[in-house]
Structures are given as structure tokens and as C-alpha cells.
Amino acid sequence: MKNGAHISVRAYAAVFAALLALTALTTGVAFVDLGGGLNNVAALAIAVVKAVLVILYFMHVRTSDRFTWIVVGAGFFWLLILVGGVMDDLLTRNWPGR
Amino acid sequence: MNAQRREHYLNVNYGVRSWLLTTDHKRIAWLYLVSVTFFFFVGGFFATLIRLELLTPQGDLVQAETYNKLFTMHGVTMVFFFLIPSIPAVLGNFLIPMMIGARDLAFPKLNLASWYIFIIGGLFTLAATAAGGVDTGWTFYTPYSSIYSNTHVALTVVGIFVTGFSSILTGLNFIVTIHKMRAPGLTWFRLPLFVWAHYATSIIFVLGTPVLAITLALVGLERIFGLGIFDPARGGDPVLFQHLFWFYSHPAVYIMILPSMGIVSELIACFSRKRIFGYAFVAFASLGIAIIGFLVWGHHMFVSGQSVHAGLVFSLLSFLVAIPSAIKVFNWTATLYKGSVSYDAPMLYSLGFIGVFTIGGLTGLFLATLGFDVHVTDTYFVVAHFHYIMVGGAVMGYLGGIHFWWPKMTGRLYPEILARLAALIVFLGFNLTFFPQFVLGFLGMPRRYHAYPPEFQVLNVMSSAGASILAVGYVLPLVYLIWSLRYGAVAGRNPWGARGLEWETDSPPPTHNFDTTPRVTESAYAYEKEPEEIYHFGATAHV
Amino acid sequence: MSDVITVRAHQFDDLEQQHEASWIGMWIFLATEVMFFGGMFTGYAFYRAAYPQAFAAASNRLDVWLGAINTAVLISSSFTMALAVHGAETGRRKALIRFLLLTIVLGAVFLGIKFFEYHSKFEEHLVPGHSFQFEGLLARPAEIFFSFYFAMTGMHALHMVIGIGLLAVMVVKARRGRFSTGYFTPVELTGLYWHFVDIVWIFLFPLLYLVGRHL
Numbered sequence: 001m002k003n004g005a006h007i008s009v010r011a012y013a014a015v016f017a018a019l020l021a022l023t024a025l026t027t028g029v030a031f032v033d034l035g036g037g038l039n040n041v042a043a044l045a046i047a048v049v050k051a052v053l054v055i056l057y058f059m060h061v062r063t064s065d066r067f068t069w070i071v072v073g074a075g076f077f078w079l080l081i082l083v084g085g086v087m088d089d090l091l092t093r094n095w096p097g098r
Numbered sequence: 099m100n101a102q103r104r105e106h107y108l109n110v111n112y113g114v115r116s117w118l119l120t121t122d123h124k125r126i127a128w129l130y131l132v133s134v135t136f137f138f139f140v141g142g143f144f145a146t147l148i149r150l151e152l153l154t155p156q157g158d159l160v161q162a163e164t165y166n167k168l169f170t171m172h173g174v175t176m177v178f179f180f181l182i183p184s185i186p187a188v189l190g191n192f193l194i195p196m197m198i199g200a201r202d203l204a205f206p207k208l209n210l211a212s213w214y215i216f217i218i219g220g221l222f223t224l225a226a227t228a229a230g231g232v233d234t235g236w237t238f239y240t241p242y243s244s245i246y247s248n249t250h251v252a253l254t255v256v257g258i259f260v261t262g263f264s265s266i267l268t269g270l271n272f273i274v275t276i277h278k279m280r281a282p283g284l285t286w287f288r289l290p291l292f293v294w295a296h297y298a299t300s301i302i303f304v305l306g307t308p309v310l311a312i313t314l315a316l317v318g319l320e321r322i323f324g325l326g327i328f329d330p331a332r333g334g335d336p337v338l339f340q341h342l343f344w345f346y347s348h349p350a351v352y353i354m355i356l357p358s359m360g361i362v363s364e365l366i367a368c369f370s371r372k373r374i375f376g377y378a379f380v381a382f383a384s385l386g387i388a389i390i391g392f393l394v395w396g397h398h399m400f401v402s403g404q405s406v407h408a409g410l411v412f413s414l415l416s417f418l419v420a421i422p423s424a425i426k427v428f429n430w431t432a433t434l435y436k437g438s439v440s441y442d443a444p445m446l447y448s449l450g451f452i453g454v455f456t457i458g459g460l461t462g463l464f465l466a467t468l469g470f471d472v473h474v475t476d477t478y479f480v481v482a483h484f485h486y487i488m489v490g491g492a493v494m495g496y497l498g499g500i501h502f503w504w505p506k507m508t509g510r511l512y513p514e515i516l517a518r519l520a521a522l523i524v525f526l527g528f529n530l531t532f533f534p535q536f537v538l539g540f541l542g543m544p545r546r547y548h549a550y551p552p553e554f555q556v557l558n559v560m561s562s563a564g565a566s567i568l569a570v571g572y573v574l575p576l577v578y579l580i581w582s583l584r585y586g587a588v589a590g591r592n593p594w595g596a597r598g599l600e601w602e603t604d605s606p607p608p609t610h611n612f613d614t615t616p617r618v619t620e621s622a623y624a625y626e627k628e629p630e631e632i633y634h635f636g637a638t639a640h641v
Numbered sequence: 642m643s644d645v646i647t648v649r650a651h652q653f654d655d656l657e658q659q660h661e662a663s664w665i666g667m668w669i670f671l672a673t674e675v676m677f678f679g680g681m682f683t684g685y686a687f688y689r690a691a692y693p694q695a696f697a698a699a700s701n702r703l704d705v706w707l708g709a710i711n712t713a714v715l716i717s718s719s720f721t722m723a724l725a726v727h728g729a730e731t732g733r734r735k736a737l738i739r740f741l742l743l744t745i746v747l748g749a750v751f752l753g754i755k756f757f758e759y760h761s762k763f764e765e766h767l768v769p770g771h772s773f774q775f776e777g778l779l780a781r782p783a784e785i786f787f788s789f790y791f792a793m794t795g796m797h798a799l800h801m802v803i804g805i806g807l808l809a810v811m812v813v814k815a816r817r818g819r820f821s822t823g824y825f826t827p828v829e830l831t832g833l834y835w836h837f838v839d840i841v842w843i844f845l846f847p848l849l850y851l852v853g854r855h856l
Contacts, residue, residue, distance in 0.1 A: 204652065305672065306676070
């Protein structure tokens with residue numbers, strides 16, 4: 001079957017509405033103190049949900065083959081490796097050691 | 099005989115435009131071959147000046163600032179304009195479509211664009227060289243590169259930035275080609291290990307190079323706009339630069355060695371007339387090297403201010419990455435056992451590779467050991483280690499491959515006796531150049547200095563003497579290979595009796611590689627079978 | 642539209658192989674772009690963790706409403722882009738062209754607002770370099786924040802300009818009847834690129850505009 005097969009206009013519209021709502025949500029939540037660094041988590045989580053919606057629906061990954069999923073996953077996973085390694089250094093700089 | 103009048107990819111049309119506007123992967127391979135050979139000798143020129151300076155303990159040939167430029171330009175030219183492109187863009191381009199039974203790569207025009215991008219990047223860097231060069235080391239550490247150096251940093255990083263896209267597009271092309279264009283019956287585990295090696299290399303091209311690009315772009319922006327991201331005086335952290343730089347530049351060394359390992363697999367199998375022992379292990383080891391290779395970059399930063407915790411993690415992971423390489427060495431050696439071994443020039447390079455790569459790899463483990471690294475970091479021990487891999491490993495593999503596939507690419511045989519002699523000269527010259535450097539480093543001679551204490555002179559003289567022998571070893575193939583284009587014996591389809599789809603078509607091949615699409619029914623290196631039992635060319639023609 | 646003759650490039654065996662190769666080739670390119678922008682996201686994360694108060698103070702100097710409006714604009718342009726591809730998929734050329742043009746307009750609006758923001762920052766002396774001014778002890782890391790702000794949104798804007806260029810080319814080709822239900826790969830791939838640029842902004846907005854707004 002052809003990659004990126006048909007997704008309905010209704011689905012697109014629903015995703016569009018969700019994306020706008022999530023934008024409003026993330027903007028609103030930013031002004032509320034969620035305590036204990038949760039604001040950061042919330043902002044990132046909402047952004048991830050938005051990105052996933054765009055990828056799955058607008059970019060047709062929902063109806064694509066496994067190779068496409070692997071390429072998408074690899075890109076983000078590799079970025080995590082870079083961020084993870086760098087942050088590991090920064091966040092352990094003051095750890096007790098020799 | 100009609101051999102001279104047969105049409106093939108070299109004589110199908112003539113003229114500069116037919117070469118500069120070609121989309122034939124085989125012609126593009128030649129464009130790269132000429133280009134990378136040029137850059138190799140430019141880098142070699144800088145190396146010559148370095149070794150001349152280091153004949154004497156005093157800094158008496160060039161000033162210190164000039165010496166800094168010499169080792170920088172040597173590194174930049176060799177790494178970015180020779181080692182990284184060489185095997186993939188020359189042999190990978192030429193062979194991958196043929197090895198999988200395809201007519202070309204997935205994106206031939208993108209392939210040509212890759213070469214032009216490479217050349218444009220090279221021109222920027224040559225311009226920077228002509229204008230006085232760069233003195234930051236090929237590693238461009240900040241804040242020296244981003245603020246204090248008075249040399250042409252911006253111009254050089256633009257050149258490297260541009261050339262990086264050549265790599266990225268080549269890697270993209272290879273991945274898509276290998277996934278989508280294999281001939282019928284050519285399943286993944288029937289592929290030659292050369293193809294696996296380039297697939298693994300392409301993963302690194304695609305996921306690593308962009309990080310180098312953005313890092314160098316940030317350095318350029320810092321220089322031009324005075325940003326301060328890496329300036330400690332303004333809250334910046336130079337160690338961040340090092341993280342970003344080495345995230346690419348460590349996997350880059352696997353870009354340089356994996357293709358060479360792919361060549362060695364092909365050559366060892368052919369000149370032992372045996373299947374590679376543990377084929378699947380070697381294939382997975384290639385992927386393992388590529389993936390684990392992305393997890394170890396901090397071992398270049400043990401003493402730069404990285405946290406101890408990070409140092410420990412990177413040290414452990416660096417030990418792990420040695421395992422797949424060791425698996426390959428064991429498997430190549432096991433392939434030789436009870437094989438019918440012959441010692442043609444390509445095999446001499448391969449055998450040399452195994453020995454030299456083992457030394458280089460083992461010394462890598464020394465360097466991965468935190469305590470030992472603190473002692474030898476930034477000494478000639480490190481210089482020796484990476485030259486054992488890059489010159490002993492990558493370059494010797496490259497030369498072995500050029501010799502092995504020369505008859506296929508040109509339809510001519512090179513002079514075998516001379517080639518074996520050159521291989522021996524390379525091997526001897528190489529070891530004489532770089533082994534003394536292990537000793538020098540251990541004794542404490544720092545790298546990147548144009549003067550040294552007098553007690554190190556004897557070893558330095560040995561090293562420089564070795565370099566002059568090595569130079570002879572490199573010039574010889576340049577001469578006799580060019581000579582063979584006109585005067586070499588005409589080669590048949592398969593002068594080595596090797597197994598592989600590339601040997602089942604003419605030498606030189608027709609533009610479309612195969613007259614009909616082959617079907618493959620056996621895995622690679624089936625030396626116990628005849629080619630007709632493995633590769634089936636039916637009646638249906640594909641154009 | 643179905644009278645269009647589709648050319649199969651010689652290296653491919655059939656149209657399906659060609660489409661699959663093009664599709665996955667574009668995705669691999671987008672993976673490289675994730676790593677390209679990712680380098681800057683990494684640097685950003687590093688300094689935000691190192692200087693949380695400075696980053697909050699600096700972020701508060703950005704106009705959150707312009708940022709939110711721009712986010713809505715870009716999301717809308719992704720919607721119109723998806724509809725454009727849908728138009729190509731269903732053979733409706735007029736819809737395809739209309740939605741491509743709408744996407745271009747929305748992209749231009751985004752860039753217009755961005756330009757206005759850059760101008761304001763210049764007037765407020767928040768452009769890193771000699772003229773940078775920021776009150777208090779947080780000045781130096783605040784300058785780092787603005788370095789990343791300009792580098793990341795600037796690189797994003799550059800990608801948008803390229804995207805608008807690609808969209809314009811698609812409009813021209815669509816007008817000339819180059820696409821059919823059997824072949825609209827360039828539109829599809831342009832869509833993938835455009836959506837990716839949207840995703841980058843989806844992360845840039847909260848990371849740059851919404852730091853410490855609750856303080």
C-alpha cells in the first residue's frame with residue numbers, strides 16, 4: 001500500500017482544533033505556578049503531544065510503514081542521546097567525587 | 099576482438115560536460131577519486147612540513163604560530179576532505195549499486211549535487227588556506243576559535259559546514275538505495291559486508307554530521323556577531339562546545355574506519371577463497387560500532403572539566419565499543435584459517451590492516467582508561483593511536499580496495515609486483531613513522547608543539563624517516579595506477595575469481611551496469627559454488 | 642488532471658518504488674534536520690539548567706501574545722498544507738492551488754510578525770553584542786538566552802523562507818498541471834518539510850516564550 005495513505009479532512013480538522021486548544025492551554029498554564037518544576041514538564045509534555053499529532057496525522061505517519069516509524073523515532077532518540085549526555089555532565093558537576 | 103569498441107561507462111560519451119553533468123554513479127566516483135586524491139596530497143604536504151620541523155628539537159623551521167597552522171590544516175584537510183569522503187564517495191558510490199544489482203543509486207542527481215557541494219566546501223577551505231590558514235587545531239576549541247584566534251576561522255568553518263552536507267546527502271542516498279533497490283532474492287543477509295559497512299556508515303553520516311554543522315555555525319556566528327555562547331567571561335562554557343563538537347567527531351572516526359572494514363571483509367574472503375567466518379556477527383558488529391560509537395564522545399574530554407560521573411560513564415561505554423571491532427578481527431582471522439590464501443597486493447593491505455588496526459584499537463582501550471588517559475592525554479600517544487587507525491586502518495584499506503576494484507573500474511590490471519612492493523613500503527614506512535610516537539607520548543612529549551626536549555630527538559628522527567618512506571609508498575601507486583590506464587594489461591570480467599554481482603558484468607561496466615536485472619539465490623562469498631549457481635540473469639531486459 | 646504523463650526515473654523499476662524511495666528519503670532528511678536544530682536545543686537546555694533565573698527574566702521580555710498568535714498562524718498553515726496535499730491526492734487542482742497559496746500567505750504573516758518582534762528587540766537593546774543592555778546581575782546569561790533566541794528563531798525563519806520558496810514552485814507546477822492523483826510526490830514532500838518546520842516552532846514557543854511566566 002502506498003505510504004502516507006488517505007486521512008480524512010475531518011481528521012485534519014479535529015487535529016487542527018486540538019492543536020489550537022493545546023496552544024491556548026500551554027500559554028494559560030504558563031502563568032499558573034504548578035510548583036516544583038512541573039511547569040517545565042507540562043510545557044514539554046504539551047509540546048510533545050502537539051508534535052505527535054502533527055507527525056501522525058498531518059505528516060501521515062499513522063498510515064505509513066514501519067521503516068518510516070523507525071526513521072522518525074531514530075531522529076528524536078538520537079537527539080535524546082545528545083541532550084542526555086550533555087545534561088549528565090552538567091548536572092553531576094558538583095557530585096562528590098575524587 | 100571487439101573489446102576495444104565495446105561501449106561502457108567511460109567511452110559512452112566524451113567531453114568535459116559529459117563528466118561535469120553526469121549522473122552516473124560510476125563517473126561521480128571518479129570525480130570524487132580525483133578530488134580526494136588532490137586533498138590527500140595537500141594534507142600530506144602539511145604533514146611533510148610537520149615532520150621536517152620535528153627532525154630537530156628546536157623550533158627552527160617555522161615559527162610556533164605557523165606550526166599551529168600546519169597541524170591544523172593537516173588535520174582539517176585529511177579528516178574532512180580525504181578520510182571522511184574517500185571510501186564511501188569513491189568505492190561506495192561505484193560499487194553499491196553494482197553489488198545490489200541496481201542501475202544506479204536512488205537519487206543520481208542528488209549524488210552529483212553531493213560532489214559539487216564537496217568541491218564548494220573544499221574551495222572555501224583552500225581559500226582560507228591560501229589566505230593564511232587557521233591555527234586552532236582541527237578541533238576548533240573555544241574560546242580560542244570563537245574569539246581570540248586571528249586566523250581565518252569563519253572561512254574555514256563555512257567550508258567544513260558546506261562539505262558536511264555532501265556527507266549527509268551521500269549517506270541519505272546510500273540508506274534509501276540499500277533499503278529499496280536490492281535485486282530480487284538479495285535479502286539483507288545475502289548482502290556483501292561492504293554494503294553493510296556502508297549502511298552503518300550512512301547512519302552516522304545522517305545523524306551525526308548535522309550536529310557538527312550547527313556547532314560550527316554557532317562558532318561562526320560567535321565570531322561574526324560577538325555572541326558569547328562559548329565565552330567564559332560572559333557566562334559561556336567551552337565544555338559545551340566540546341560536547342557538541344565531539345558528538346559528531348567521535349562517530350566521525352567510525353565513518354573513517356567502517357568502510358575500510360567493509361573492504362577488508364571483501365578482500366579477506368576473496369583471497370582466502372572462503373566465506374567470511376561469522377558473517378552475521380560481522381554485519382551486526384558494523385551496526386553495533388555505528389550505534390555504540392555515538393555514546394562515547396566524552397572520552398575526548400576526560401581532562402577538560404567534564405564531571406567525574408560523565409567521565410566514568412563515557413569510559414565504560416568506550417570499553418564496550420571495542421567489542422564489535424574485536425569481533426570483526428577475530429572473524430577475519432578465523433576466515434584465514436584453512437583458507438586458500440594468496441598474497442596479491444589487496445591482500446597484503448588487508449593483512450597489514452588487521453595487525454595495525456589491532457594495535458590502534460588496543461591503544462584506544464588504554465586511552466579509554468581514565469587514569470592512563472590523564473597521563474597521556476594531549477601527548478603523542480594519542481597522535482599515534484589515531485594515526486594507527488586512520489592511516490594504518492582507513493588508508494591501507496582504501497588502497498587495498500582501489501587496487502582490488504581497479505580492474506573493474508578501468509578494465510586494466512595494475513602491475514602486481516610493483517603493487518606488492520608498494521604495499522610493503524607503506525606498511526614498513528607506516529610503522530616506522532608512528533610506532534615511535536607511542537613511546538614519545540608515554541615519555542611525555544606533548545602534541546601540537548613545534549619544539550621538544552632534546553632527549554626525544556632520536557625517536558622523532560625515526561618517525562620522520564618513516565614518513566619519508568611512507569611518502570614513497572603513496573607516490574608509487576599514484577604513478578603506476580595512472581600508467582596502467584594506458585599500458586596495463588586488459589582485465590576480464592573477474593580477474594580475481596571473486597564472488598559478487600559487480601564481477602558478473604564487464605570491466606569497465608556498461609552505464610546501466612547490467613543488461614538484465616539479476617536474481618540472487620545464495621549469500622555472499624559463496625566461493626564453494628560457481629557464479630552461475632548464485633547469480634541468475636534472465637532473458638528480460640530492463641533499461 | 643489524470644492525463645498527465647508521469648515519468649519514472651530510469652533507476653527505479655516502477656512508480657511505487659520511486660514513491661517509496663522519495664518518501665523515505667525526505668524523512669531521512671528530516672531526521673538530519675532534527676539533529677541540526679537539536680544541537681541548538683541542546684545548548685539551550687544546558688544554559689537554561691545553568692541559569693534558570695536569567696532565562697526566566699529574559700524570556701519575560703518576549704511578547705507572549707505575539708508568540709502565541711504566531712503559533713496559531715503556523716498551526717493554521719500546517720492545516721492548510723495538509724488540505725493542499727489532500728487536494729492533490731483527490732485530484733482537485735483548484736483546491737490544491739488555493740490551499741498552497743493560503744499556506745504561503747500564513748507563512749508570510751508569521752514572518753511578518755517575527756520581523757516586527759526582531760525590530761522591537763533591536764529597539765529595546767536586546768540583540769546580543771555591543772549594544773546589549775539588560776538590568777542587573779543576570780545580564781550576561783540573559784545575553785546567552787537572547788543569542789539562542791535569535792539563532793534558533795533565525796534558523797527557523799530561514800527554513801520558512803525556503804519552505805515558502807518550495808511552496809511557490811509547487812503552485813507553479815500545479816498550475817501547469819504537473820500533478821495527478823497518480824503523482825503528486827513533490828507536494829507531499831513539501832508538506833512533510835513544512836510540517837517539520839511547524840514542529841520546530843511548537844517546541845520553540847514554550848521554550849523561549851513561556852519560561853518563568855508564573856513567577
